[in-house]
Amino acid sequence: MPPADPAASHARIHAVVRRIPRGRVASYGQVAELAGLPGAARLVGYALSALGPGSGVPWQRVVNARGALSPRSEPWAELEQRRRLEREGVRLGRDGRIDLDRHGWRPRRGKK
DNA sequence: GCAATGACGCTCT
DNA sequence: CAGAGCGCCATTG
Helix, strand or coil, X not given: CCCXXXXXXXXXXXXXXXXXXXXXXXXXXXXXXXXXXXXXXXXXXXXXXXXXXXXXCCHHHEECCCCECCCCCCXXXXXXXXXXXXXXXXXXXXXXXECHHHHECCCCXXXX
């Protein structure tokens, strides 16, 4: 399969994040893998940051592999993300970490 | 077109 | 457990 176009990868990531159900979180690496870009965790973060408000993408459900939120250019967003997740039923530990064992998204290979 | 940067991940020391 | 190094792809100067 030929290499995917830049815009395609972007769209794939976008689609994967959108399928994350409420109350669950997925890691960047996981999203990247599902998007067909294994090992490109950075791309996910970059793609999301490049997006923006109103994109319809629940970016808040994307956290790092440790289940913690990633500091962004502006610290406000981190708090916003945490607040949104808690509102969806996701509880954070004392260290601000999410129990992936409990809230980690387990995609179904329904893909075909 | 090259170099630097960025919401990351994994392995090794 | 903490720190450093390498890989990954796209965007920007």
